Amino acid sequence: MLFPLLYTLATAAFGGAVLRLLLRQELKVGLEIALALLLLLLFEPLCYKVMPGYLGFCLFSLACLLAYWKLPMSGLLPVQEKAVLITGCDSGFGHALAKYLDELGFTVFAGVLFLNGPGAQDLKRYGSDRLTVLQMDVTNSQQISQSFESVKAQVEDKGSVPFMRNVSYNASKAALSMFFNTLRYELAIWGVKVVIIQPSGFKTGIFGTIDQWNQQHTKIFQQLSPEVRKDYGESYLNLLKEQYTAFQSHVSDTLQPVLKDILTALLANNPRRLYTPGLGAFLIPFLYHNFPTFISDFLIFQLFDLIQNVPDGAKQKGVYQ
Structure with a gap:
């Protein structure tokens, strides 16, 4: 059977x-x-x-x-009325991409660090009337906001400002993982072993107490622009708070598996490159890097309830049916 x-x-x-x-x-x-x-x-x-x-x-x-x-996918969408925002267009890939997409008929917003620099001047000189050069230092919040307003004024589909959930946290962990992997290669010639400990969910102080999280949620909501509040909706933001609260109640409150793996990494003659203490932690890198995309996407969407918990703006546009 x-x-x-x-x-x-x-x-x-x-x-x-x-x-x-x-x-x-x-x-x-x-x-x-x-x-x-x-x-x-x-x-x-x-x-x-x-x-x-x-x-x-x-x-x-x-x-x-x-x-x-090998399934035959449908053809590419027409470029007409398609707009794209590109950062780092002073030189290199960003500069070349802005020119390339402009030649194909895209509406291009090219963000540059130096508005009067040679890269920006080259784009202004040779670009079509569909190409707009924007002063945008990605570390400058004011310039990002100004660029968003410029794009919004020209693009028919106004879009929305993204409300980040785990982007900063996940990006920092991915960056640290690559950093330590590179460090492992460079220090190996000195006999120094570098080990990564990548645990699953454990109850630590990262989320704070329930009261602290409620206060932080209220603070975040008050700081959002009216446009973002409308696009995401109060119900979506409240569900995020509930999800984090529920996550806290399901994670392990004993840190022993993590401490045990750290001890093993410190004392082992030949420690492993990666230790994954905690329930299901070993699946995280495998899920992202080894599973076919449609399977990993399905599992991630189900795990974080991304289908049911949809912003109001996405529901109105029929993004998820």
Whole structure:
């Protein structure tokens, strides 16, 4: 009974992924996709009968993944009425990209650090009337706000200012991970071992107490612009507070697994590069880097309840149905 169930689950997962692409009009429907699906359906009973057991199931699962990656995707969207904001256009990739997309017909907003510099002057000189050069130092909040107002004034779809959730936290951890990996290479010649401890959720002081979080939530809400409040809605922001509160009640309050791995890393003759103490922590890097994108996206959306908890503005635009 096990293998029929596994084959059914694999087929259902593949079929659901294809159906999702069809509903979102991301597949180019035609003879090619029909033949691919037909061959895959014929391949399932072949694997089941000729190679019973895990070998046949693994081969069929691999065929599903390959078939999914090879599905004929629909053509590119037309560039007309498409606008793009690019930072770092003084030189290098940003400068070249601004020129390239402008030539293709995009409306381009090119952010530069030096408005009178040679890169900005080159864009003004050779760019079309669709290309706008903006003074935008990405570390300057005032310039970012001014650039947003300039873009908003010219773009028909006004968009919204993003309300960051875990972006800063996750970005800092990713940067530290790469930093320590590089440090490990450079210090290895001196016999110095660098180890990364990447735990899952534990009850520490990072979120503070419930009262502190409530006060911080009120402070954040008061500082939001009326436009952001309208786009996200008070119900969305309140749900975020509830999610963080619920997260605190589910994480482990004993730090022993982390302390044990730190001790092991300190005393081991050959410590591992990465230790992942805590429930499910080992899945985090694997989920982001090894899973197919549609699987990792689905799991992340379900884990953080990103489908049900949608800002009011996104609901009105029908982004998630």
